[in-house]
Amino acid sequence: MLNNKVLLKDSCFKITSTRLAILEVFNKNDKPIDANFIYKKLKEGINEVTIYRTLTSFEKSGILRKVDLRKDSVYFELNNDHHHHIVCIKCGIIEDFKENKEIEKLLDQVVEKSTKFKNIKEHSLELFGFCKVCN
Amino acid sequence: MLNNKVLLKDSCFKITSTRLAILEVFNKNDKPIDANFIYKKLKEGINEVTIYRTLTSFEKSGILRKVDLRKDSVYFELNNDHHHHIVCIKCGIIEDFKENKEIEKLLDQVVEKSTKFKNIKEHSLELFGFCKVCN
DNA sequence: TTTTTTGCAAAAGGTTTGCAACACG
């Protein structure tokens, strides 16, 4: 995909088939993804170590962001539209919900009141419960 | 501490010196704590495996709750007053902030709009940035 | 005494590191 090449270039990454393949996995699967998921999708011709290294560098450059899902591995998402998740404790199903002005405003107020911080870079906000099926 | 014995009894745990020691670590250190922190504090006379097992059972029973700090190990806090954290990405310093009515109201609205969930059990809300010293 | 809890050893996952070979630009 052309966009991914631009994305890599804009972040000063060399364009490699490995990186494009990993980005495609994110494009095609609109949900939080961990290293193992990518590995299972790409299996042939890619090394797990490379996946970990790529995820780390993509996160540092801002292409990806971490998502805290309380699982044993680290999950990432494309750092596009800002949203959060509701996660089923039992079956693991995930529903997204959008970040909104009210949430932003509340968090701004929190930071204003803070003594040790004057601005924040990111935040996690994930809900955990039983979905209607599991409940 | 007497309170901890009551706490254990109320959760139907047998009262053991190991469990009391672990609870004391939480009492004396008012911050999120991981297994290794407890191990370093108690070193003699306690096994790491026991710490993991205790943390897990304390969380299940509601004595502790998990905190998502984006570190490599799992952190816990006493499940007392509901609050969240602002974490410095560089030095790791943590500032607490209280859960409030507005936040609760916003989350209720999120769940109302949800198609797959009708109520949630818990949520994470942690802010990440550089503290005034590191910034 | 009975059931739960703990310790020990070992293994299981996930992730990281060092180094040499490779490939993008």
Next chain:
DNA sequence: CGTGTTGCAAACCTTTTGCAAAAAA
């Protein structure tokens, strides 16, 4: 061609599991 990237092997770190010994009620 030179530097950034990848693969491989090995190590690392956190956490889990099985089983026998120890302790709480």
